[in-house]
Amino acid sequence: MFMGLSQSPPPARARRRRPAAAPGAVQLALPLEGLGSGEQLGSGEQLDLGDRPPLPAPELPLDALPFRYDRGVHLHEAELWLDPHSRRPVAYVSHGHSDHCLPHGHALATPATAAFYRLRTRRTRVTEVPFYRPHRMKEWSIELFPAGHILGASQALVIGPDGRRLVYTGDFKLRPAPCQEPAEVRECDVLVMECTFGHPQYRFPDLTEVEGQLRHFVDRSFERDVIPVVCGYVLGKGQEALSLLTRAGYQVAVHESIYRVAKVYEAQGVDLGHYELLSAASVPALRGKVVLCPPHLKKTVTAPLGPCRTVMLSGWAIDPRAKYRYGVDEMIGLSDHADFSELLEYVARARPRIVYTVHGDDAFAGYLRRQGVEAHHLLV
Ligand SMILES: [Zn+2]
Helix, strand or coil: CECCECCCCCCCCCCCCCCCCCCCCCCEECCCCCCHHHHHCCCCCCCCCCCCCCCCCCCCCHHHCCCEECCCEEEHHHCEEECCCCCCCEEECCCCCCCCCCCCCEEEECHHHHHHHHHHHCCCCEEECCCCCCEEECCEEEEEEECCCCCCCEEEEEECCCCCEEEECCCCCCCCCCCCCCCCCCCCCEEEEECCCCCCCCCCCCHHHHHHHHHHHHHHHHHCCCEEEEECCCCCHHHHHHHHHHHCCCCEEECHHHHHHHHHHHHCCCCCCCCEECCHHHHHHCCCCEEEECHHHHHHHHHHHCCEEEEEECHHHHCCCHHHHHCCCEEECCCCCCCHHHHHHHHHHHCCCEEEEECCCCHHHHHHHHCCCCEEEECC
C-alpha cells in the first residue's frame, strides 16, 4: 500500500467530495467542484498521451492522499520530507537555492547540492546521495536523478513498499543549459511537479537564441562605448551567464557573490572559462569588459562604473513591464524553470496516474484536467 492511496483504481466516474479539514494536516487546493482558473486557459496544444485510455478520476478523501502536504511533501511512513519550507528532522533537499536550504536536523542531497547546503546553512549533517544510486529508508527507496535546474539539482523517485512510484520534480527545466546535468523524465504513478510558469504565454527561447541575444546586447553596448552589465542570480543564472559570456570570448568581471559560487561549480568539475573578480581596484580597467552581478546589488555595482547599460536574465522577460520592475534597460528570457511546453512534455513522458502541482497557481492543473489527466494544485 502506497501511503494509503487505494491500490486498485477507483471507478472512472467516482463521486468526488470535498475532504473535511484535518487538524495540522495539509493545505490543499483540491478543486473538486469545477475546474477553477485553468478552465479559462486557451492553448491549441494537446497533450499527447499515446494510446492510453482516459485516466480514471479517483476519489480523493484527505486521508487517502499518497502524502501529506504542509509546506513540503511529507512521506510520513518513511519519516521523510521532500523540500520542506520549514525546518524538519529529516529532509530531502532538491537543490541549493535559499528557499530550499533550511537548517534541517538531517539532510539528504546530491554532492553538489550538499556543498551549497553546507555553504548556506553551516550544517554538516548531510547524507550525500549521488545521482542514480538508490538510497534505502526503511521499506522505501529514494533515487535522485537530474532536474536540469542548477548544478546538482535533483528530482526524487520514491518507491514505496508496494512498488508504487512517486516522482517529485523540485524546480526543473528540460531545455539544455550550459553548465549542469541535463534533466531526465521517469515514468511514475504519482507526479508532484513544480509549475512556476504554468500558463501558455510562457514559452522560452532556446539556448542558441539566448546566446545570440546576449551577444547582441554586449556588442551594442561596446559600440555605444558603455559598460554592459549583466544581472543574474547568485546561484545558477550567474554561472550560466558566465559560461555563455566566456564561451563567446568576452572578458568578464564577476561580482564576488557569483564568483564564490562559480568556484563551487569548478570544484564540482564544471569549466566556466577565464574570468576575473570584480573589485573596487578593477573598476578603472573595465572598458571592453562585461560586468556580471546579482540583480539586488545592481545599483551598488553600477554606481562607480560611469555610463553603462543593464540587462536582466529572467523567465519573466515575456512580461513587457518586467524591465521596469527590475529597473534594467533590457530583459532576456533565460530561465532555469520549465516553460509551458516543457511542463506538458514532462507529463506526457512521465505518464502519471495523478499529478499534483506546486508553485505557480491552479491554472496548469486545470489545463491538465481538461486534457483528461487527474491533476490538483497544492498550495505552498
Ligand atoms: Zn530553484
